[in-house]
Amino acid sequence: MLTIKNLKVAVEGMEIxxxxxxxxxxxxxxxxxxxNGSGKSTLxxxxxxxxxxxxxxxxxxxxxxxxxxxxxxxxxxxGLFLSFQxxxxxxxxxxxxxxxxxxxEHRKYKGLEPLTAGEFLKLMREKKEMLHLDSQLxxxxxxxxxxxxxxxxxxxxxxxxxxxxxxxxxxxxxxxxIDALKIVAEGVNALKSPERSTxxxxxxxxxxxxxxxxxxxxxxxxxxxxxxxxxxxxxLEEKGYDWIKKELA
Amino acid sequence: MEEQDKILEEVTSGEYKFGFVSDFEMDTIPKGLxxxxxxxxxxxxxxxxxxxxFRLDAFRKWQKMxxxxxxxxxxxxxDFQEIIYYAAPKTKPQYExxxxxDPELLETFNKLGIPLEEQxxxxxxxxxxxxxxxxxxxxxxxxxxxxxxxxxxFSEAVKEHPDLVQKYLGMSVPVTDNFFAALNSAxxxxxxxCYIPKGVRCPMxxxxxxxxNAAGTGQFERTLIIADDDSYVSYLEGCTAPxxxxxxxxxxxxxxxxxxxxxxKYSTVQNWYxxxxxxxxxxxNFVTKRGVCRGxxxxxxxxxxxxxxxxxxxxxxxxLLGDNSVGxxxxxxxxxxxxxxDTGTKMIHIGKNTKSTIVSKGISxxxxxxxxxxxxxxxxxxxxxxxxxxxxxxxxxxTCGAHTFPYIEVGNKTAVVExxxxxxxxxxxxxxxxxxxxxxxxxxxxxxxxxYAKEVLNKLPMEFAVEAQKLLQISLEGSVG
Numbered sequence: 001m002l003t004i005k006n007l008k009v010a011v012e013g014m015e016i017x018x019x020x021x022x023x024x025x026x027x028x029x030x031x032x033x034x035x036n037g038s039g040k041s042t043l044x045x046x047x048x049x050x051x052x053x054x055x056x057x058x059x060x061x062x063x064x065x066x067x068x069x070x071x072x073x074x075x076x077x078x079g080l081f082l083s084f085q086x087x088x089x090x091x092x093x094x095x096x097x098x099x100x101x102x103x104x105e106h107r108k109y110k111g112l113e114p115l116t117a118g119e120f121l122k123l124m125r126e127k128k129e130m131l132h133l134d135s136q137l138x139x140x141x142x143x144x145x146x147x148x149x150x151x152x153x154x155x156x157x158x159x160x161x162x163x164x165x166x167x168x169x170x171x172x173x174x175x176x177x178i179d180a181l182k183i184v185a186e187g188v189n190a191l192k193s194p195e196r197s198t199x200x201x202x203x204x205x206x207x208x209x210x211x212x213x214x215x216x217x218x219x220x221x222x223x224x225x226x227x228x229x230x231x232x233x234x235x236l237e238e239k240g241y242d243w244i245k246k247e248l249a
Numbered sequence: 250m251e252e253q254d255k256i257l258e259e260v261t262s263g264e265y266k267f268g269f270v271s272d273f274e275m276d277t278i279p280k281g282l283x284x285x286x287x288x289x290x291x292x293x294x295x296x297x298x299x300x301x302x303f304r305l306d307a308f309r310k311w312q313k314m315x316x317x318x319x320x321x322x323x324x325x326x327x328d329f330q331e332i333i334y335y336a337a338p339k340t341k342p343q344y345e346x347x348x349x350x351d352p353e354l355l356e357t358f359n360k361l362g363i364p365l366e367e368q369x370x371x372x373x374x375x376x377x378x379x380x381x382x383x384x385x386x387x388x389x390x391x392x393x394x395x396x397x398x399x400x401x402x403f404s405e406a407v408k409e410h411p412d413l414v415q416k417y418l419g420m421s422v423p424v425t426d427n428f429f430a431a432l433n434s435a436x437x438x439x440x441x442x443c444y445i446p447k448g449v450r451c452p453m454x455x456x457x458x459x460x461x462n463a464a465g466t467g468q469f470e471r472t473l474i475i476a477d478d479d480s481y482v483s484y485l486e487g488c489t490a491p492x493x494x495x496x497x498x499x500x501x502x503x504x505x506x507x508x509x510x511x512x513x514k515y516s517t518v519q520n521w522y523x524x525x526x527x528x529x530x531x532x533x534n535f536v537t538k539r540g541v542c543r544g545x546x547x548x549x550x551x552x553x554x555x556x557x558x559x560x561x562x563x564x565x566x567x568x569l570l571g572d573n574s575v576g577x578x579x580x581x582x583x584x585x586x587x588x589x590x591d592t593g594t595k596m597i598h599i600g601k602n603t604k605s606t607i608v609s610k611g612i613s614x615x616x617x618x619x620x621x622x623x624x625x626x627x628x629x630x631x632x633x634x635x636x637x638x639x640x641x642x643x644x645x646x647x648t649c650g651a652h653t654f655p656y657i658e659v660g661n662k663t664a665v666v667e668x669x670x671x672x673x674x675x676x677x678x679x680x681x682x683x684x685x686x687x688x689x690x691x692x693x694x695x696x697x698x699x700x701y702a703k704e705v706l707n708k709l710p711m712e713f714a715v716e717a718q719k720l721l722q723i724s725l726e727g728s729v730g
Contacts, residue, residue, distance in 0.1 A: 073684045081685075093699075
């Protein structure tokens with residue numbers, strides 16, 4: 001699904017990622033943990049194709065293609081989805097128009113006909129119910145005036161509509177109360193399949209109680225310094241990151 | 250930031266899509282302007298004496314006036330003796346059916362996407378198509394005639410309804426109002442005339458398409474709309490122009506008169522040639538548009554989507570004379586590449602309980618400058634006058650400018666005048682968010698811009714709103730077919 005080899009990335013001249021290696025197979029859930037400023041969000045953004053991230057070295061292959069050669073929208077249409085840590089507001093653009101445009105771009109890419117208004121609304125209703133989303137939410141402008149929790153739910157709602165092959169959840173748990181966290185996790189789990197993979201970027205073990213990872217990686221100072229099974233997350237929860245820092249020192 | 254600007258520049262530096270020149274035969278008089286030229290124009294049009302006198306009076310006054318220099322515009326001086334003041338298709342055709350129309354002309358309409366055939370079938374839109382000064386075809390006339398509505402070319406109105414023309418011409422825009430209005434009054438070639446009789450609601454949107462053709466020909470349109478007591482009309486004006494190398498001056502005058510309880514909606518989509526990417530060529534669009542709410546509880550609303558022209562200089566205004574009368578101005582002005590726009594409105598409150606609303610949305614891209622200039626004036630007698638103004642600017646990239654010049658003069662203590670203004674920029678993060686959902690940068694900008702301008706676009710009649718939406722996107726895109 002995704003293979004990252006020796007990826008080095010700089011932002012505004014400063015090297016943030018200093019040689020990342022990661023191999024994600026279809027169906028796997030990988031958690032990326034680590035202290036603040038270790039480069040977790042940078043990894044998510046650079047995979048999604050955000051501008052101003054300078055790739056210094058390394059290769060990324062996604063479904064057999066050179067990911068770094070593709071424009072951000074091409075990556076999205078090939079099935080890479082980023083659930084944003086801070087979803088941006090777009091005033092004046094109704095959620096429903098945004099979603100319809102997005103979904104139909106994906107369909108066009110796959111050679112499918114655009115959905116009719118009726119089909120689209122039906123699909124939207126199903127997914128909204130799944131995430132217990134306020135039905136009025138889609139009539140509002142994209143993320144405008146949404147609460148922190150609504151914004152995060154809205155990200156997963158979009159993921160449910162687009163059904164990506166690889167989803168990167170960037171701190172989807174931050175700002176969520178426990179009920180919202182469960183709903184979001186249920187949404188993610190409902191999409192789980194042997195063909196789909198997930199990268200969960202988080203600080204805390206809490207989310208991983210609900211979205212159970214196959215692998216846990218610790219990102220520290222731009223490198224993956226430890227990889228193990230789900231038990232690593234529990235260990236981190238218990239001991240904090242200091243023991244890893246000491247181990248490395 | 251630099252990267253973002255680069256993307257925005259690429260996306261926004263599109264070439265004009267509607268550039269072409271059709272070459273049907275023109276009948277022109279030599280360039281330059283003097284009393285003889287004005288006499289020739291009047292004679293060629295077979296006008297009655299009062300029109301000639303109106304023109305000559307305007308010309309004499311114009312000669313004593315100077316071109317104003319207060320607008321926020323950079324431009325070379327205009328040599329008014331280098332302009333050809335009259336051009337018309339050689340034979341003025343009167344057709345029974347479209348088969349008789351010059352195929353070249355029909356082709357022109359086809360290129361514009363507004364074939365008359367389709368227009369005829371379009372839901373209730375009558376088109377009075379003006380190509381280079383002379384009306385060529387008027388449709389739906391009979392339907393309108395049944396209601397007593399007069400909708401014809403200005404020249405025809407001068408011949409058929411001289412009393413109405415003489416009574417109302419210059420009532421909203423006096424000859425001496427400004428330099429370009431005086432020039433227009435002296436040399437105007439043709440335009441549209443519309444009269445809605447007492448108590449009649451015009452059953453369809455009235456529409457005119459203007460085009461500038463013949464190289465180096467100044468275009469001086471004149472439009473006069475009169476809504477008699479208790480009547481209603483919605484009027485649409487839309488434009489595209491062929492690509493030309495030299496600057497073309499366009500100084501139109503639009504006058505609206507709303508009598509007792511009458512309502513007039515005037516909508517414009519303006520898409521004249523804005524010049525190339527480097528700022529060469531393009532139309533100078535210096536228009537005077539004004540409506541007078543003469544009657545009690547009358548209403549005039551201006552809605553405009555301005556995407557074209559190298560320089561736009563216009564302030565569709567309302568004089569709220571009648572008590573309880575209402576004025577509205579809704580505007581979206583887009584400037585790209587080297588375009589300049591100085592546009593806004595004047596709301597003059599004279600009657601009691603008069604209300605006005607101003608919504609102006611400026612969008613600047615490339616190296617363009619976009620200025621809002623507005624005046625809200627409450628006269629001493631305008632008890633309980635109310636105004637609300639909202640002026641927003643949206644910037645794409647960092648090489649363009651947005652400027653707001655609101656003037657407020659209040660002469661009555663009971664008046665309430667509110668003004669709000671915002672400036673925002675399309676953010677890299679917004680575009681990336683759209684990209685991440687599979688939406689291209691161009692489509693993202695189109696979507697964001699349309700979202701921003703929605704409040705105004707919603708005021709347009711349905712079929713126009715769709716066209717305007719496309720236009721906004723095209724104006725800001727580099728995707729040329």
